[in-house]
Amino acid sequence: MAEVKLIGIWKQFGEVTAVKDMNLHIKDGEFMILLGPSGCGKTTTLRMIAGLEEPTKGQIYVGDKLVADPENGVFVPPKDRDIAMVFQSYALYPHMTVYDNIAFPLKLRKIPKEEIEQRVNEVAEMLGLTELLKRKPRELSGGQRQRVALGRAIVRKPHVFLMDEPLSNLDAKLRVKMRAELKRLQRQLGVTTIYVTHDQVEAMTMGDRIAIINHGELQQVGTPEDVYDHPSNIFVGGFIGSPPMNFLDATVGEDGFVDFGQFRLKLLPDQVEVLGEEGLLGREVVFGIRPEDIYDAIFAQVKVPGENMTRVRIEIIENLGGEKIAHLSTGDLTFLAKFPAESKVQEDTEVDIVFDMKKVHIFNKNTQTAVF
Structure with missing residues (x-):
């Protein structure tokens, strides 16, 4: 069970309200896209799900587990949420090999060495990294580094993947390729995935459903076809589609x-x-x-x-x-x-x-x- 529920979530930074009364239900195994312009609150929402930010008000559930409810003193730290996050910057350890980067979260959990080797090799084969396991990040291309970052997340076998604009540092051709790879991987693994982007093409081509956010408020949630054919308001109509409506x-x-x-x-x-x-x-x-x-x-x-x-x-x-x-x-x-x-x-x-x-x-x- 790995559905994610946000119930009445607010996040304020001093006088600034970053997220306003967010209610969102991400289904088990779903690829959910959080889409909106820069500064709309989508990354803040992702960070609250991860436990990197605490909501000001509201409740967050991961599976059946209540992980955040500030009004009742509930806040489960990130390490106990069984969530893996992939960042825009890859966040690889430069002094470690590809093998050690992927294996790192398993070593932290004191997984036996034989099991670590088996799981790393499985993930490396899945991502086409087998020939690169002895290399350091500086010897890799941008696309290869992003696959290593994905491998480090996948190897943990988490209940939920969180991805914060993971393809934005890649060139246009590689982004198209990686979009297809990510979608294939998510289907193969069946893991609930929440993916942040400001690129509506990414959102339309990858997501099972899209949650469109503006000024911290949820505007519309629906399949790519729903939000394209039946926008709920002028903002959604103008944000989805190229050229715009x-x-x-x-x-x-x-x-x-x-x-x-x-x-x-x-x-x-x-x-x-x-x-x-x-x-x-x-x-x-x-x-x-x-x-x-x-x-x-x-x-x-x-x-x-x-x-x-x-x-x-x-x-x-x-x-x-x-x-x-x-x-x-x-x-x-x-x-x-x-x-x-x-x-x-x-x-x-x-x-x-x-x-x-x-x-x-x-x-x-x-x-x-x-x-x-």
Whole structure:
């Protein structure tokens, strides 16, 4: 049993509140990502789970064990939580060989020498480190050092892995490779893993679920598909996705059209019904649509101009090989679209674009929360 529960967790540093009323349940064997911008409280949350920080209020459970409850004087030290942590900086001992770095936590626990050798060799083979066991960290590449740090965590066979941006020091190509390796390893080991990152691509490709944090507050928890397709608020909608979601101020008319001033789009009947129930017909809203849900009308083979089509100017095109990011404008409105590489769009020209109305999002302008 290695689920982790945070119940009403607060963390304050003097006048600064780093974590606000965090409630999060990480399931046994789950790969949970803590995602958010720098300074949002995700590492502080991880450190409280590890026992490196004590919460100001609230309770933390690791499995069935209450490990932190400051209001009742409970605080279990890190060594007694059966948790292994992998840091961004690798934190290897430079004077030790790879073998000794991996074996170190077992030696501290007075594990018999024969068992240490067996477990280190098993982990080394799993991570492709067998040929490197006699080397020192200075003789290794960044990716090899990160694998040694992982090996030192894995060899303990902990109930929970905590990882604090472990790939951020690697180059882009190696990060992609290590993302896949980490995911494979976690599946193979089946150990509950809590992984901190500010990189939404890492989060989307690795996690079973993502917990998105901003200003110390949990914004949304869900599968990568959930948070991408159904963001709970403007922050989540803008943080998940690359390029980010477009947000345009608009007014929803009683006739079911969204009016941007420069053009209008017709909402679907069920969308109009929801807006009516929310009392937003005739009100200002924030209209959100992802760049990939805006199509080049010619490439999309739309022959007849419709209610979800408008003409825009293409200011800039970023050609990424497999796709094109187009910076569009109409009047004083600017937004992005993602077109296929085969699209014939060109800079400094006008083009008809089509909005996929099944994929649009409407946010309450006052509360910033999603209506749909």
